[in-house]
Amino acid sequence: MDNSAELPMVVSVDDHVIEPAHLFDTWLPAKYRDRGPQPLRAGIGQLEYVGGKYRISMDPDGPPTDWWIYEDLQFPYKRNIAAVGFSRDEMTLDGITRDEMRRGCWDPKARLLDMESNHVEASLCFPTFPRFCGQTFAEAKDKEVALACVRAYNDWMVEEWCGDSGGRLIPLCLIPLWDVELAVAEIRRNAARGVRAVTFSEIPTYLGLPSIHSGYWDPFFAACEETGTVVNMHIGSSSQMPAASPDAPPAVQATLSFNNAMASMTDFLFSGVLVKFPRLKLAYSEGQMGWIPYALERADDVWREHRAWGGVRDVIPEPPSTYYYRQIFACFFRDRHGVASLDTVGVDNVTFETDYPHVDSTWPETKAVAEEHMAGLAPEVVYKVLRGNAIRMLQLDLDKHLDANGNLR
Structure with a gap:
């Protein structure tokens, strides 16, 4: 990047929101509220991490923590998912209350201020309590209430979280994963009110759902x-x-998360x-991108050498990389190796994120991190990576917010 050029304002395609305590009381229809998620502040016991899963318990004598109680689920917020403002050594699995969090975790006006101070113009936020693609509601026993919760979350996301942001908070909605027609x-x-992003499972079969090969999801993709x-x-x-061993520490999972x-x-x-x-667009959020060049090389090699016995001769007419470059977007926040391989990853396939407010977040140093990664790249490439590809992917109308110098009006 030309050192004399000002870094473009970032469009972050992977951030997170901590749900406010009033969400379901406000947005869930009254007839479901007594069976829907209930906010609770209570003590938390010691958290255990075994084989890639957390074991969590309440303890009246433990540190105060904000929870959601829903059917048999007890869901606490932890410091590692509301980590901004804490030092690295304080970003633990201990429970946390909203009062202890940075306000931008759950307040949209405060989030916009944190974005402005971090050189970020716009942000797409994934859920926390519903989990990344709404697994919480898919696992619920009462599917009538679960469907109402999905819709209530989406209404809150569109109308409250994003509603007064002038397009700078980008809505990301859930689907009822258990019924493809309801998902459609x-x-x-949501599309009728301008939503252009939905969250979905990277591997549905891990959730006990049909695979993408089965045809079950075709109406959803359509x-x-x-x-x-x-x-x-x-x-x-x-x-x-991914966890290499049942007793591996969480650091192993964090390292292998791209798998x-x-x-x-x-x-x-x-x-x-x-x-x-052919016009469907996929985005891999927080997956990084340094692994993509070899994955594409190997997939193309398998297609050329093994497609007959490999079962894809009549399904995939062109090398698999063809479809990647046409339809898939990668996302990164720190990945020097990926940037060094940008020609192969694809300058039109890369998007950027800040991961606010998680442990990995680059807040409040996103501009410095981006400048370091973009050093030596042409200005038009920097624009694509930091905002242009996201604007195109999500059909955003954002440049109206910037003055002639690229600063927020």
Whole structure:
């Protein structure tokens, strides 16, 4: 990047929101509220991490923590998911209350201020209590209430979280994962009010759902293609993260987190979904990108050498990388190796994120991190990576917010 050029304002395609305590009391229809999620402040016991999963318990004598109670689920907020403002050594698995969090975690006006101070113009936020693609509601026993919760969350997301932001907070909606026809209806309902992003599982079979190869999800993919809705798949959206050993520390999972994105992308490249739906767009959130060049090379080699016995001769007419470059977006926040391989990753396929307010977040140093990664790149490439590709992917109308010098008006 030319050192004399001002860094473009960032469009972050992967951030997170901590749900306010009033969400379901305000947005869930009254007849469901006593069976819907209930906010609670209570003590938390010691958290254990075993085989890639947390074991959590309440303890009246433990540190105060904000929870959601829903059917049999007890869901606490933890410091590592509301980490901005804490030192690295304080970003633990201890419980936390909203009062202890930075206000931008759950207040949209405060979030906009934190974005402005961080050189970020716009942000797409994934859910926390519903989990990354709405697994919380998919696992619920009462599906009538669960459907109402999905719709209530989406109404809050569109009308309250994003509503007064002037387009700077970008709505990302859920679907009822347990019923594809209901999912299609929710895609259309939200697309009609301008939503262009939905969150989905990177590996649905890990959730006990049909695979993308089965054809079950084709109506969902068709609706997303028709409405221009991007399918966003966050690492961990299959409720299972890679862990080399059952007793491995969480650091192993954190290092291997890209593995599910790589597996999911390979699944899609050989599924025929991208052949059948050539205008469908997929986005891999927080998956990073340094692994993509070899994954594409290997997929193309397998297609050339093994497509007959590999079962894809009649399904994938062109090398798999063809569909990647046409329809898939990567996302990163720190990935020097990926930037060094940008020609292969694809200058039109890369988007940027800040991961606010998680442990990995680059807030409040996103501008410095971006400048370091973009050093030596042409200004037009920097623009694409930091904002242009996201604007195109999500059909955003954002440059109206900037003056002639690229600063927020």
